[in-house]
Amino acid sequence: MAATARCCCATFVVTNGASSRAGTLLFTIERSDRIPPTLGVNAGLRLQDGSVAAVTPDLLRLTDPDTAASNLTFIVTLLPRYGKLLLRGAPLPSPPRFLQTDIDQLDLAYRHVPGSPARPDRFCFLPSDGTNKGYLEFGQLKEEPAVFSIQVSSNRSTCNSAAGSGPVQLLPTGPHQPDRTSRFRLAGEARQNRTETCLCGSATCRSSRNNLEPQM
Numbered sequence: 527m528a529a530t531a532r533c534c535c536a537t538f539v540v541t542n543g544a545s546s547r548a549g550t551l552l553f554t555i556e557r558s559d560r561i562p563p564t565l566g567v568n569a570g571l572r573l574q575d576g577s578v579a580a581v582t583p584d585l586l587r588l589t590d591p592d593t594a595a596s597n598l599t600f601i602v603t604l605l606p607r608y609g610k611l612l613l614r615g616a617p618l619p620s621p622p623r624f625l626q627t628d629i630d631q632l633d634l635a636y637r638h639v640p641g642s643p644a645r646p647d648r649f650c651f652l653p654s655d656g657t658n659k660g661y662l663e664f665g666q667l668k669e670e671p672a673v674f675s676i677q678v679s680s681n682r683s684t685c686n687s688a689a690g691s692g693p694v695q696l697l698p699t700g701p702h703q704p705d706r707t708s709r710f711r712l713a714g715e716a717r718q719n720r721t722e723t724c725l726c727g728s729a730t731c732r733s734s735r736n737n738l739e740p741q742m
Contacts, residue, residue: 562658562667563590563598570675571636575644578612578637581629586674588626593655598626603671604650608642608678611635611649636676644680648673 536551567587573579588598602622605611611618612635613628628634638647650671653661660669 560658561590561592562661563588563593563653563655564662565653565672568663568672568674570677572677572679573636573638574681575638575642575678576640576681578635580632581634581636581674582632583629586629588653588661590655593657595626595630597656599654599656600624600626601652601654602649603652604648606636606647606649606676608645608647609636609638609676612637638678644678647676647678649676650674 537548538551539546539548541547565587566589567584569585571579571581571585586600588595588600590598600623602611602618602624605618605622611622611624613619613624614633615635618624624634636647638644650673652671660667661672662668663672
Protein backbone atom coordinates (compact mmCIF):
# COMPACT_ATOMS: atom_id res chain seq x y z
CA MET A 527 0.00 0.00 0.00
CA ALA A 528 1.39 3.44 -0.94
CA ALA A 529 1.98 6.06 1.71
CA THR A 530 -1.06 8.19 2.54
CA ALA A 531 -1.03 11.80 3.76
CA ARG A 532 -3.42 13.55 6.06
CA CYS A 533 -3.57 17.30 6.66
CA CYS A 534 -4.72 19.28 9.69
CA CYS A 535 -4.33 22.86 10.76
CA ALA A 536 -4.27 25.04 13.85
CA THR A 537 -5.00 28.75 14.18
CA PHE A 538 -3.19 31.07 16.55
CA VAL A 539 -2.91 34.74 17.50
CA VAL A 540 0.37 36.57 18.15
CA THR A 541 0.19 39.73 20.21
CA ASN A 542 2.60 42.17 21.85
CA GLY A 543 -0.04 43.84 23.96
CA ALA A 544 -0.50 46.72 21.60
CA SER A 545 -1.26 44.86 18.41
CA SER A 546 -2.01 41.27 17.38
CA ARG A 547 -1.91 39.14 14.29
CA ALA A 548 -3.70 35.87 13.51
CA GLY A 549 -2.07 32.99 11.72
CA THR A 550 -2.62 29.41 10.64
CA LEU A 551 -0.25 26.48 11.05
CA LEU A 552 -0.66 23.59 8.61
CA PHE A 553 0.41 20.02 9.59
CA THR A 554 0.90 17.18 7.10
CA ILE A 555 0.86 13.70 8.64
CA GLU A 556 2.14 11.00 6.34
CA ARG A 557 1.45 7.37 7.03
CA SER A 558 3.97 5.02 5.41
CA ASP A 559 3.96 1.25 4.91
CA ARG A 560 7.05 -0.01 6.67
CA ILE A 561 6.10 -3.57 7.63
CA PRO A 562 6.32 -6.37 5.02
CA PRO A 563 3.42 -8.85 4.76
CA THR A 564 3.52 -12.01 6.84
CA LEU A 565 2.89 -15.45 5.37
CA GLY A 566 1.08 -16.82 8.39
CA VAL A 567 -0.45 -19.98 6.87
CA ASN A 568 0.90 -22.17 4.07
CA ALA A 569 -0.54 -25.60 4.84
CA GLY A 570 -0.94 -27.04 1.32
CA LEU A 571 -3.89 -28.84 -0.23
CA ARG A 572 -5.12 -32.45 -0.50
CA LEU A 573 -7.63 -33.74 -3.05
CA GLN A 574 -8.59 -36.71 -5.24
CA ASP A 575 -7.37 -36.91 -8.81
CA GLY A 576 -9.70 -35.35 -11.36
CA SER A 577 -11.44 -33.21 -8.72
CA VAL A 578 -11.56 -29.51 -7.77
CA ALA A 579 -10.82 -28.05 -4.32
CA ALA A 580 -10.90 -24.49 -3.00
CA VAL A 581 -7.80 -22.85 -1.51
CA THR A 582 -9.28 -21.59 1.77
CA PRO A 583 -7.89 -19.11 4.35
CA ASP A 584 -6.99 -21.96 6.68
CA LEU A 585 -4.69 -23.31 3.94
CA LEU A 586 -3.10 -20.07 2.70
CA ARG A 587 -3.18 -16.69 4.42
CA LEU A 588 -1.22 -13.44 4.14
CA THR A 589 -1.54 -10.69 6.77
CA ASP A 590 -0.19 -7.16 7.15
CA PRO A 591 -0.93 -4.68 9.97
CA ASP A 592 -0.63 -1.62 7.71
CA THR A 593 -2.05 -2.99 4.44
CA ALA A 594 -5.61 -3.99 3.60
CA ALA A 595 -6.28 -7.57 2.49
CA SER A 596 -7.46 -6.24 -0.87
CA ASN A 597 -3.89 -5.00 -1.50
CA LEU A 598 -2.10 -8.20 -0.44
CA THR A 599 -1.05 -9.98 -3.62
CA PHE A 600 0.24 -13.48 -4.40
CA ILE A 601 2.42 -13.22 -7.52
CA VAL A 602 2.60 -16.70 -9.06
CA THR A 603 6.11 -17.51 -10.29
CA LEU A 604 5.50 -21.19 -11.14
CA LEU A 605 2.16 -22.66 -12.19
CA PRO A 606 1.04 -26.21 -11.27
CA ARG A 607 2.12 -29.04 -13.58
CA TYR A 608 -0.75 -31.51 -13.28
CA GLY A 609 -3.59 -29.08 -12.66
CA LYS A 610 -4.79 -25.50 -13.03
CA LEU A 611 -5.43 -22.61 -10.68
CA LEU A 612 -8.89 -21.15 -11.17
CA LEU A 613 -10.07 -17.71 -10.12
CA ARG A 614 -13.88 -17.58 -9.98
CA GLY A 615 -13.94 -20.61 -12.27
CA ALA A 616 -11.62 -19.15 -14.93
CA PRO A 617 -7.84 -19.42 -15.44
CA LEU A 618 -5.65 -16.86 -13.69
CA PRO A 619 -5.00 -13.59 -15.55
CA SER A 620 -1.64 -12.87 -17.14
CA PRO A 621 0.69 -12.32 -15.40
CA PRO A 622 -0.78 -14.86 -12.95
CA ARG A 623 -1.67 -13.45 -9.56
CA PHE A 624 -4.46 -13.38 -7.00
CA LEU A 625 -5.36 -11.47 -3.83
CA GLN A 626 -5.89 -12.44 -0.23
CA THR A 627 -9.52 -11.34 -0.62
CA ASP A 628 -9.88 -13.94 -3.41
CA ILE A 629 -8.91 -16.60 -0.89
CA ASP A 630 -11.13 -15.14 1.83
CA GLN A 631 -14.13 -15.21 -0.52
CA LEU A 632 -13.34 -18.79 -1.67
CA ASP A 633 -12.80 -17.63 -5.25
CA LEU A 634 -9.47 -19.45 -5.72
CA ALA A 635 -9.43 -23.18 -6.52
CA TYR A 636 -7.13 -25.88 -7.85
CA ARG A 637 -8.42 -28.35 -10.43
CA HIS A 638 -6.53 -31.57 -11.15
CA VAL A 639 -6.71 -32.20 -14.89
CA PRO A 640 -8.56 -35.50 -15.56
CA GLY A 641 -6.18 -38.09 -16.96
CA SER A 642 -3.10 -36.43 -15.47
CA PRO A 643 -0.90 -38.51 -13.13
CA ALA A 644 -1.96 -38.59 -9.48
CA ARG A 645 1.37 -37.13 -8.36
CA PRO A 646 2.33 -34.36 -5.94
CA ASP A 647 1.87 -30.93 -7.50
CA ARG A 648 2.73 -27.37 -6.43
CA PHE A 649 2.80 -23.72 -7.37
CA CYS A 650 5.26 -21.03 -6.28
CA PHE A 651 4.43 -17.46 -5.38
CA LEU A 652 5.84 -14.21 -4.02
CA PRO A 653 3.74 -12.42 -1.36
CA SER A 654 3.61 -8.65 -1.80
CA ASP A 655 1.97 -5.62 -0.19
CA GLY A 656 2.85 -3.39 -3.13
CA THR A 657 5.42 -1.37 -1.20
CA ASN A 658 7.95 -3.42 0.74
CA LYS A 659 10.39 -5.90 -0.70
CA GLY A 660 10.09 -9.45 0.58
CA TYR A 661 7.80 -11.02 3.16
CA LEU A 662 8.00 -12.43 6.68
CA GLU A 663 7.73 -16.13 7.48
CA PHE A 664 8.47 -17.55 10.92
CA GLY A 665 9.84 -14.14 11.86
CA GLN A 666 12.42 -14.08 9.07
CA LEU A 667 12.51 -11.76 6.08
CA LYS A 668 12.51 -13.74 2.83
CA GLU A 669 12.69 -12.77 -0.82
CA GLU A 670 12.63 -16.15 -2.57
CA PRO A 671 9.29 -17.58 -3.75
CA ALA A 672 7.26 -19.70 -1.34
CA VAL A 673 5.94 -23.13 -2.33
CA PHE A 674 2.32 -24.24 -1.94
CA SER A 675 2.23 -28.06 -1.94
CA ILE A 676 -0.64 -30.07 -3.42
CA GLN A 677 -1.10 -33.77 -2.62
CA VAL A 678 -3.16 -35.66 -5.21
CA SER A 679 -4.55 -39.08 -4.23
CA SER A 680 -5.70 -41.70 -6.71
CA ASN A 681 -9.31 -42.89 -6.39
CA ARG A 682 -8.77 -45.91 -8.60
CA SER A 683 -9.39 -49.17 -6.77
CA THR A 684 -6.79 -51.93 -6.80
CA CYS A 685 -7.24 -55.66 -6.90
CA ASN A 686 -7.69 -57.35 -3.55
CA SER A 687 -5.01 -59.68 -2.38
CA ALA A 688 -5.46 -63.32 -3.30
CA ALA A 689 -4.64 -64.24 0.28
CA GLY A 690 -8.18 -63.27 1.29
CA SER A 691 -9.95 -65.26 -1.41
CA GLY A 692 -9.93 -68.49 0.55
CA PRO A 693 -7.65 -71.18 1.96
CA VAL A 694 -5.34 -73.16 -0.29
CA GLN A 695 -5.91 -76.92 -0.08
CA LEU A 696 -2.69 -78.78 0.61
CA LEU A 697 -1.90 -81.96 -1.28
CA PRO A 698 -1.70 -85.08 0.86
CA THR A 699 1.66 -86.63 1.62
CA GLY A 700 2.74 -90.14 2.37
CA PRO A 701 2.06 -93.42 0.57
CA HIS A 702 -1.39 -92.31 -0.61
CA GLN A 703 -0.30 -89.02 -2.26
CA PRO A 704 -1.57 -88.67 -5.89
CA ASP A 705 0.75 -89.33 -8.77
CA ARG A 706 2.52 -86.55 -10.67
CA THR A 707 -0.23 -86.38 -13.32
CA SER A 708 -2.86 -85.75 -10.67
CA ARG A 709 -0.68 -83.11 -8.98
CA PHE A 710 -0.29 -81.21 -12.25
CA ARG A 711 -4.04 -81.47 -12.84
CA LEU A 712 -4.84 -80.11 -9.38
CA ALA A 713 -2.34 -77.29 -9.79
CA GLY A 714 -3.79 -76.43 -13.20
CA GLU A 715 -7.29 -76.22 -11.75
CA ALA A 716 -6.01 -73.97 -8.97
CA ARG A 717 -4.35 -71.66 -11.49
CA GLN A 718 -7.55 -71.55 -13.57
CA ASN A 719 -9.61 -70.64 -10.49
CA ARG A 720 -7.08 -67.96 -9.55
CA THR A 721 -7.21 -66.49 -13.08
CA GLU A 722 -10.99 -66.25 -12.89
CA THR A 723 -10.70 -64.41 -9.55
CA CYS A 724 -8.31 -61.63 -10.62
CA LEU A 725 -6.96 -60.52 -13.98
CA CYS A 726 -5.01 -57.50 -12.78
CA GLY A 727 -1.55 -59.12 -12.96
CA SER A 728 -0.38 -57.35 -9.77
CA ALA A 729 2.68 -58.47 -7.85
CA THR A 730 0.46 -59.80 -5.06
CA CYS A 731 -1.50 -61.96 -7.49
CA ARG A 732 1.65 -63.26 -9.17
CA SER A 733 3.06 -64.20 -5.78
CA SER A 734 -0.13 -66.09 -4.92
CA ARG A 735 -0.07 -67.94 -8.24
CA ASN A 736 3.53 -69.02 -7.63
CA ASN A 737 2.51 -70.50 -4.29
CA LEU A 738 0.13 -72.82 -6.16
CA GLU A 739 2.80 -74.26 -8.42
CA PRO A 740 3.51 -77.97 -7.81
CA GLN A 741 6.65 -78.80 -5.94
CA MET A 742 8.66 -81.32 -7.93
